[in-house]
Amino acid sequence: xxxxxxxxxxxxxxxxxxxxxxxxxxxxxxxxxxxxxxxxxxxxxxxxxxxxxxxxxxxxxxxxxxxxxxxxxxxxxxxxxxxxxxxxxxxxxxxxxxxxxxxxxxxxxxxxxxxxxxxxxxxxxxxxxxxxxxxxxxxxxxxxxxxxxxxxxxxxxxxxxxxxxxxxxxxxxxxxxxxxxxxxxxxxxxxxxxxxxxxxxxxxxxxxxxxxxxxxxxxxxxxxxxxxxxxxxxxxxxxxxxxxxxxxxxxxxxxxxxxxxxxxxxxxxxxxxxxxxxxxxxxxxxxxxxxxxxxxxxxxxxxxxxxxxxxxxxxxxxxxxxxxxxxxxxxxxxxxxxxxxxxxxxxxxxxxxxxxxxxxxxxxxxxxxxxxxxxxxxxxxxxxxxxxxxxxxxxxxxxxxxxxxxxxxxxxxxxxxxxxxxxxxxxxxxxxxxxxxxxxxxxxxxxxxxxxxxxxxxxxxxxxxxxxxxxxxxxxxxxxxxxxxxxxxxxxxxxxxxxxxxxxxxxxxxxxxxxxxxxxxxxxxxxx
Numbered sequence: 001x002x003x004x005x006x007x008x009x010x011x012x013x014x015x016x017x018x019x020x021x022x023x024x025x026x027x028x029x030x031x032x033x034x035x036x037x038x039x040x041x042x043x044x045x046x047x048x049x050x051x052x053x054x055x056x057x058x059x060x061x062x063x064x065x066x067x068x069x070x071x072x073x074x075x076x077x078x079x080x081x082x083x084x085x086x087x088x089x090x091x092x093x094x095x096x097x098x099x100x101x102x103x104x105x106x107x108x109x110x111x112x113x114x115x116x117x118x119x120x121x122x123x124x125x126x127x128x129x130x131x132x133x134x135x136x137x138x139x140x141x142x143x144x145x146x147x148x149x150x151x152x153x154x155x156x157x158x159x160x161x162x163x164x165x166x167x168x169x170x171x172x173x174x175x176x177x178x179x180x181x182x183x184x185x186x187x188x189x190x191x192x193x194x195x196x197x198x199x200x201x202x203x204x205x206x207x208x209x210x211x212x213x214x215x216x217x218x219x220x221x222x223x224x225x226x227x228x229x230x231x232x233x234x235x236x237x238x239x240x241x242x243x244x245x246x247x248x249x250x251x252x253x254x255x256x257x258x259x260x261x262x263x264x265x266x267x268x269x270x271x272x273x274x275x276x277x278x279x280x281x282x283x284x285x286x287x288x289x290x291x292x293x294x295x296x297x298x299x300x301x302x303x304x305x306x307x308x309x310x311x312x313x314x315x316x317x318x319x320x321x322x323x324x325x326x327x328x329x330x331x332x333x334x335x336x337x338x339x340x341x342x343x344x345x346x347x348x349x350x351x352x353x354x355x356x357x358x359x360x361x362x363x364x365x366x367x368x369x370x371x372x373x374x375x376x377x378x379x380x381x382x383x384x385x386x387x388x389x390x391x392x393x394x395x396x397x398x399x400x401x402x403x404x405x406x407x408x409x410x411x412x413x414x415x416x417x418x419x420x421x422x423x424x425x426x427x428x429x430x431x432x433x434x435x436x437x438x439x440x441x442x443x444x445x446x447x448x449x450x451x452x453x454x455x456x457x458x459x460x461x462x463x464x465x466x467x468x469x470x471x472x473x474x475x476x477x478x479x480x481x482x483x484x485x486x487x488x489x490x491x492x493x494x495x496x497x498x499x500x501x502x503x504x505x506x507x508x509x510x511x512x513x514x515x516x517x518x519x520x521x522x523x524x525x526x527x528x
Contacts, residue, residue, distance in 0.1 A: 029189035034127035039162025044175045054110040060426035065114045069121025071415035072217040075267040077129040078408020097123025105179035129408045141396040142510040145333030152329035159322040163315025209263035219252030227424040287498035289417025291491040306365040306481035320373035324380025343507040350499040352382030361488035365481025425487040436479035
């Protein structure tokens with residue numbers, strides 16, 4: 001198929017390159033602070049949970065709380081973006097995020113910290129949804145690859161610097177500064193956006209679907225409670241488990257009914273799923289979320305617990321994955337802008353994701369760091385070619401008037417998959433570690449009765465292996481190492497499912513304007 005050459009911004013009636021860069025500066029700062037909120041805390045989590053006397057379940061919920069809040073609010077922020085001042089919405093999300101960061105920094109307990117992470121998640125949900133929508137209203141799909149390098153660079157900077165800065169803060173002034181560190185960046189983003197971002201405000205009559213949003217949040221929350229606590233607080237095959245599953249299905253089913261038949265202006269317009277690209281991209285996003293978020297979030301725990309690395313050292317290992325991601329995102333973006341062909345990058349990226357996850361499923365406590373780093377780089381290459389281009393494929397097919405809702409649908413389901421993946425694989429990890437530690441310590445006491453008193457001091461919390469006697473430390477390191485490899489193995493089928501969905505997406509030529517041809521024709525047609 002012959003691709004039409006890209007037209008200039010002036011020809012398309014869009015912003016010039018310089019205008020886009022000026023507006024993009026504030027958006028990239030906002031995106032940076034959203035990404036930093038997760039990465040800067042990742043390596044600090046074991047220390048935080050130890051200091052607040054938390055457990056493995058607590059560790060999981062510190063992450064899940066943010067993911068859940070972000071997931072639940074993403075469609076709402078996206079809907080608002082189609083209706084109200086996008087700049088004001090982004091700035092509001094920054095304020096909410098900053099409030100959550102302050103509370104988290106002063107949290108005296110795990111309960112308060114988890115609540116603060118929910119507030120952070122509300123802000124992150126807005127930033128995640130809105131930045132993509134604003135960029136889509138400024139830059140055509142064909143030209144968007146030109147700017148993917150900037151987005152990839154910000155992602156790389158946040159991913160690499162976050163764990164490193166977080167590790168340094170934990171090792172020096174304390175973990176609470178991991179939450180305070182993002183506040184100056186958020187303030188700077190607020191000011192820059194005020195000066196540089198100028199977009200037309202489009203308003204129309206709207207009825208926000210609060211009932212559908214409430215049911216959706218309720219159903220997802222029940223589902224996450226089940227996958228997170230199952231196998232620990234109650235048996236998978238039990239009345240409690242059955243009630244939670246039935247409750248989640250019933251509430252989510254009610255949410256679908258409301259969206260389809262009741263809501264005047266639903267949070268998730270089901271008519272959008274008539275588009276084949278959006279439907280398949282949504283399926284792929286859910287599966288990628290489970291596979292990527294659910295498995296990689298525990299790599300930091302692996303390095304600190306199975307390899308006895310400091311938070312700073314664990315942060316350095318993230319460079320391997322981010323390096324691959326940055327290279328492939330820049331390269332694929334540039335080539336897609338030049339050629340207009342994008343599907344081959346989606347397919348190739350998913351193949352690399354599958355390869356990376358499969359390789360990481362082989363790691364254990366004895367795997368050399370250089371080998372683990374190579375495996376992470378392979379996964380990063382795949383993610384860089386997949387994540388942005390999956391959103392690009394969707395934004396290329398939906399109308400500008402639905403850009404907020406359509407873009408947020410993909411982000412919503414990716415976050416939903418990530419939330420479920422983190423909770424489910426966290427439960428798998430906790431169960432695997434508990435069983436391995438129990439059997440390992442039993443065997444150790446049998447062989448060395450003099451260690452019985454030391455073994456008796458171990459609790460159900462996440463341990464600090466550096467303080468343990470060598471024989472006991474070896475048991476915990478082996479348990480965490482084997483369990484980490486196992487969760488990548490569990491994540492592998494989800495990545496394969498995402499590849500299958502991507503294969504069925506039809507390649508549509510990238511349009512050279514922010515609006516579809518039918519929208520441009522409607523504007524050009526005189527109104528009678």
